[in-house]
Amino acid sequence: MAVKMFGNRGYVKTSMRELAVELGVRLPALQDCFGSKSSLYEACVQLVTDHTFASVAPALKRASETIRDGDLGNATSALEQLIDALVNGHARPGSRTWSRFLERSNRDGVVAGGGMLRDTVRGPIVDASANLLALIGGRHPNDDETRVCALLLLGQVHAAHLICNEPGGSMYWSKIDASKIAVIKRQLRENVRAVVRAMTATPVLSTYSQPNFDLPLSV
Numbered sequence: 287m288a289v290k291m292f293g294n295r296g297y298v299k300t301s302m303r304e305l306a307v308e309l310g311v312r313l314p315a316l317q318d319c320f321g322s323k324s325s326l327y328e329a330c331v332q333l334v335t336d337h338t339f340a341s342v343a344p345a346l347k348r349a350s351e352t353i354r355d356g357d358l359g360n361a362t363s364a365l366e367q368l369i370d371a372l373v374n375g376h377a378r379p380g381s382r383t384w385s386r387f388l389e390r391s392n393r394d395g396v397v398a399g400g401g402m403l404r405d406t407v408r409g410p411i412v413d414a415s416a417n418l419l420a421l422i423g424g425r426h427p428n429d430d431e432t433r434v435c436a437l438l439l440l441g442q443v444h445a446a447h448l449i450c451n452e453p454g455g456s457m458y459w460s461k462i463d464a465s466k467i468a469v470i471k472r473q474l475r476e477n478v479r480a481v482v483r484a485m486t487a488t489p490v491l492s493t494y495s496q497p498n499f500d501l502p503l504s505v
Contacts, residue, residue, distance in 0.1 A: 289330045293387035296394050307381050333403060334387060340377035342368065348415040358421055362482050365418045366475050368411065369443060373474065376447035377467050385447065412436060423485035425498055435481055446470045 287308050291300050302323050306313040320326040345368040352364040359502075376385075413427075420427035427433075449462070449470060459466055461485035 288388045289334060290383050292327060292330055293383060293390050296390050297323075298394065302326070324328055330387065331391070335406050338375060341378065342371045342407065342411065347373035348408060349418055353414065353417045356421065361418050361421045362479070365415060365422075365439075365482075366478050368414060368418075369439065369474050369478060370471050372411070372440075372443045373446050373467065373471055376443070377462060383392060388486060412440065415440060419481070419485060422482050425485070432485075435485065439478060442474060446474065457470060 288305055291305060291308060294309065300323075302316060303313055305323075306316045309316065315475045318452070345364075348400060349368050357364075412433075416433045417427040419425070419435055420429075420432050423432065424433050449459075457466050
């Protein structure tokens, strides 16, 4: 409920008193538990971050192992698994509330909202995607072309998120079920493979090197 209220109204316009009413507790009890609104907000950020990371942890672990081992044969499927995990996360119940919370945090400039998720989830996902593409294309993971490709692929996942959370919108779907999720994943996989084909067919402007960051192997 607190995540939903912060997402709908923003940090500044949400008071501890209103939160206590919505949560069905007395204000002193809420203050005793969290101390302040900022502490409660940070707890919400941690909750959303933990749930988001849990949804991608197995795929991120496989990606990190593939990159570490220089396993070209499994790089494309590891990237596809990472994209699938992101779509699954966006399709989970509650994801719309969590996304609204984080989007509102970024829009309002609340540092804790974007910073924790960026450092814990977004950064490792972008780095993993770029390094997998670098491995596939024989490129450097930090060159412009590689990172732009990674970001564009991940941007398509954001588009899938909009589809998953707006049934009855542009796709005219009355609901999002397993068959609709399968359609989204299938198309995203085709897009991944198209990027892979393009990268392997394009002359290499820079050579692949081992990643200069540590992905979480123990997730």
